Amino acid sequence: xxxxxxxxxxxxxxxxxxxxxxxxxxxxxxxxxxxxxxxxxxxxxxxxxxxxxxxxxxxxxxxxxxxxxxxxxxxxxxxxxxxxxxxxxxxxxxxxxxxxxxxxxxxxxxxxxxxxxxxxxxxxxxxxxxxxxxxxxxxxxxxxxxxxxxxxxxxxxxxxxxxxxxxxxxxxxxxxxxxxxxxxxxxxxxxxxxxxxxxxxxxxxxxxxxxxxxxxxxxxxxxxxxxxxxxxxxx
Amino acid sequence: xxxxxxxxxxxxxxxxxxxxxxxxxxxxxxxxxxxxxxxxxxxxxxxxxxxxxxxxxxxxxxxxxxxxxxxxxxxxxxxxxxxxxxxxxxxxxxxxxxxxxxxxxxxxxxxxxxxxxxxxxxxxxxxxxxxxxxxxxxxxxxxxxxxxxxxxxxxxxxxxxxxxxxxxxxxxxxxxxxxxxxxxxxxxxxxxxxxxxxxxxxxxxxxxxxxxxxxxxxxxxxxxxxxxxxxxxx
Ligand SMILES: Nc1ncnc2c1ncn2[C@@H]1O[C@H](COP(=O)(O)OP(=O)(O)OP(=O)(O)O)[C@@H](O)[C@H]1O
Ligand SMILES: [Mg+2]
Numbered sequence: 001x002x003x004x005x006x007x008x009x010x011x012x013x014x015x016x017x018x019x020x021x022x023x024x025x026x027x028x029x030x031x032x033x034x035x036x037x038x039x040x041x042x043x044x045x046x047x048x049x050x051x052x053x054x055x056x057x058x059x060x061x062x063x064x065x066x067x068x069x070x071x072x073x074x075x076x077x078x079x080x081x082x083x084x085x086x087x088x089x090x091x092x093x094x095x096x097x098x099x100x101x102x103x104x105x106x107x108x109x110x111x112x113x114x115x116x117x118x119x120x121x122x123x124x125x126x127x128x129x130x131x132x133x134x135x136x137x138x139x140x141x142x143x144x145x146x147x148x149x150x151x152x153x154x155x156x157x158x159x160x161x162x163x164x165x166x167x168x169x170x171x172x173x174x175x176x177x178x179x180x181x182x183x184x185x186x187x188x189x190x191x192x193x194x195x196x197x198x199x200x201x202x203x204x205x206x207x208x209x210x211x212x213x214x215x216x217x218x219x220x221x222x223x224x225x226x227x228x229x230x231x232x233x234x235x
Numbered sequence: 236x237x238x239x240x241x242x243x244x245x246x247x248x249x250x251x252x253x254x255x256x257x258x259x260x261x262x263x264x265x266x267x268x269x270x271x272x273x274x275x276x277x278x279x280x281x282x283x284x285x286x287x288x289x290x291x292x293x294x295x296x297x298x299x300x301x302x303x304x305x306x307x308x309x310x311x312x313x314x315x316x317x318x319x320x321x322x323x324x325x326x327x328x329x330x331x332x333x334x335x336x337x338x339x340x341x342x343x344x345x346x347x348x349x350x351x352x353x354x355x356x357x358x359x360x361x362x363x364x365x366x367x368x369x370x371x372x373x374x375x376x377x378x379x380x381x382x383x384x385x386x387x388x389x390x391x392x393x394x395x396x397x398x399x400x401x402x403x404x405x406x407x408x409x410x411x412x413x414x415x416x417x418x419x420x421x422x423x424x425x426x427x428x429x430x431x432x433x434x435x436x437x438x439x440x441x442x443x444x445x446x447x448x449x450x451x452x453x454x455x456x457x458x459x460x461x462x463x464x465x466x467x468x469x
Contacts, residue, residue, distance in 0.1 A: 053370050071373045082368040085361075085386045095372055 002029035003064055003073070003149055003181065005050060010059035012045055012205075020045045020205045022059060029064075032172070032182040034192045034213070037202035038234050043185040044079055046202065047152050050183060051076050070150075075143035079154040079185075081135040083127040088119055091127045091138055095146045113141040116171065132159045140168065144175060151175065153184035157191065169194060189229065193217055201225050203234065238436060245437030246444060257438065261445050264422040267335050267409070268402040271342035276395050279347045283354025283394070284383055287362050288376070298355070304348035309341075313408030316341045320412065333414040338422070341408040346398035353394035361387045389464045393457050400453045404446065 004027060011021035020042040027033060027050075035043045048054035049061060051074055063070035075095075084091050092110040101109075114120040117137040122130065127138060140156055153172075157165045165188070172195060176182055186192055192199070196213035201220075203209075209225035210216060220226045228234045249257050286298065318324050320332040320340075331337045361383055369379050384391065406424035413420035415429055423446050430439035 051371065053367065074371075076371040078367055078371075082365065084365070084368075084382075098372060098374060098378060 003070070004029050005064075005150075006060075006062050007050070008060045008062075010049055010061060011057050012042075012049060012054060013057040018205060020049065023207050024059075025200070025207060027181070027183070028198075029181065030179070031197035032176050032184065032195050033198050033200060034196040035183065035185040035200045035202060036189075036192060036228065037208075038228070041202040042205040043202055044154055045205075046200070047076070047154055047183065047185060051152050073149035074152065075146060075148035075150070076152040077136075077139050077143045077154060077156055079158070081132075081139035083130070083135055083138070085128060086126070087124050088114065088127050088130070088138060089123040092142055092145055095142060099146070109145055113145050117141045117167075133161065133164050136160060137164065137168065140171070144171075148180065150181045150183070153182065155185050155187065157186065157188060165191070189231075201228070242436030242440045246439075246441035249437060249441040250444060254441070257441055257445070259418070260421055260423055260426050260442060263335065263420075264403060264424075267338045267422055268342060268399060270339045271346060271402050272395060272399045274339065275343045275347040275350055275398055279350035279398075280354050280384070280391050280394070281380070283351040284358045284380055284387075286351070286355045287358035288379060288383065301348050301352055301355070305352050307345070307348075308407070309345050309405050310407035310411065312344050313341055313411030316344065316408065316412045332412065333416060333420060335413070335420060337412040338409040338420060341412045342402045342405060345405060345408060346402050349401055350394045350398040353397055354391060357390040357394065358383055358387055361390075389460050393460055396453050396457050396460075400450060403449055403453075 006026050008024050009022045010024070012019050023046070035046060037043050045054060049056065052061065052067070052071060053076070084094060086094075089110055092113055093106050096106045096109060110123070111120065114123055117134075117140070119130075119134060119138060119141075122134070127135065130138060136156060136159060140153070143151060143153075156172075157168050160168065169191065172182060172184075176195075182195075184195070186195075193213070196217075198212050199210045199216040200207060201209035201216070201222075201224075203224055209220055209222045211221075216225070217229065220229060224234050286294070286301075316337065317332065319326050320329070320337055321327055322332070331340070365379075365382065365386075369382060374382070404424060406428060409420075409422060410425050410428065413422070413425065415421050415425040421429075423442050427439045427442045427446070430436070430442070
């Protein structure tokens with residue numbers, strides 16, 4: 001069954017301030033959605049709302065399958081990677097252990113993913129001692145190891161150099177091809193163009209513009225989106 | 236001055252010859268305090284962790300009570316346990332007063348809040364760090380607590396060591412409920428108090444050295460633990 005997501009009048013208020021919404025939108029079952037917008041626009045909040053870890057003040061988020069099943073099939077990579085105080089191996093194994101995967105299978109999958117992010121030499125090292133970029137790659141691999149149907153990424157390449165960024169993008173393109181639904185934020189417009197099938201452009205907590213990637217990048221409907229794409233400051 | 240010097244020499248001699256009295260008292264001290272430590276830890280470690288993770292109505296109240304219990308003067312704990320266990324008290328029928336068991340009970344009451352409080356503090360930090368990740372991974376409450384306990388194991392051990400340090404050096408409560416009976420309830424601290432009173436500085440000092448050595452050992456272990464934590468080993 002196709003996994004789709006619908007948001008209806010979703011609003012998040014914190015300390016009497018509206019930080020998101022009201023937003024209504026539908027996400028199709030396929031593709032890579034890129035969430036764009038200036039700092040503080042509400043991108044992280046929107047991702048967390050979709051993932052179901054942000055308390056709503058109003059509105060509704062519904063998946064096309066029961067909530068429990070939907071939760072099982074999602075993975076989320078946080079803007080600041082959260083490392084367990086364990087080794088690289090144990091960090092990768094963790095999501096699989098939670099669902100009681102047999103040990104031999106865990107070892108196989110961990111070896112596979114460690115090689116993909118080029119951390120196979122660091123398996124026994126504490127994850128806390130990795131560099132910032134390595135932590136981000138580890139967090140991504142840890143999200144992918146469960147082969148989620150939906151993957152949320154909050155600026156997965158924020159601290160990576162050009163080469164690591166390309167590695168991650170290649171990984172994400174593979175993931176996309178395998179049918180994983182990707183929803184991701186980025187400040188790198190080049191990356192957005194390379195990966196997006198559709199775009200959500202947020203401004204001041206509301207959905208200001210967006211649509212199919214090609215249309216949005218070539219012909220944005222609002223002056224704010226146009227300015228944002230040109231690299232101007234948008235308020 | 237000569238008293239002290241002679242005392243030190245005799246104390247040293249008692250230790251190197253493994254004096255029977257000294258050994259017996261030391262072993263009893265370890266037995267009482269380690270038992271108290273194990274029992275208190277079984278309750279306090281999971282409780283402190285649970286308190287860090289669970290939100291409920293009277294959480295703040297429970298934390299205040301825990302902190303207040305931590306500040307209870309040991310003598311008062313001794314007095315209360317005495318009243319509870321004395322022949323006319325509610326648990327008098329068990330005949331526990333003036334036994335090592337009574338001393339263990341008193342020490343459990345003294346150190347459990349301390350261990351729980353340190354645990355709670357440390358686990359709250361760890362939980363703040365892990366919260367988003369564990370929620371996002373759709374973990375059950377059980378899995379969350381297990382993860383916190385495992386990844387916080389060094390801190391938990393530190394909390395337990397602090398509890399042991401407090402128990403082994405405690406004198407007021409066990410004096411009251413144990414009675415400092417020779418060959419029955421005499422432990423390091425109560426023996427030191429007694430021997431000092433009698434003017435037998437040799438034994439008092441010998442016992443004092445043992446106590447200091449134990450305290451140093453606890454300190455050393457705590458220190459080593461925090462080092463392995465920093466270096467990410469174990
Ligand atoms: N718990 C909270 N309490 C109060 N304000 C909050 C809270 N969480 C987020 N905000 C505010 O909501 C706004 C949107 O935050 P959000 O993190 O979603 O922005 P963002 O688009 O992800 O920004 P960035 O590009 O910097 O990551 C910000 O102004 C932020 O200060
Ligand atoms: Mg953000």
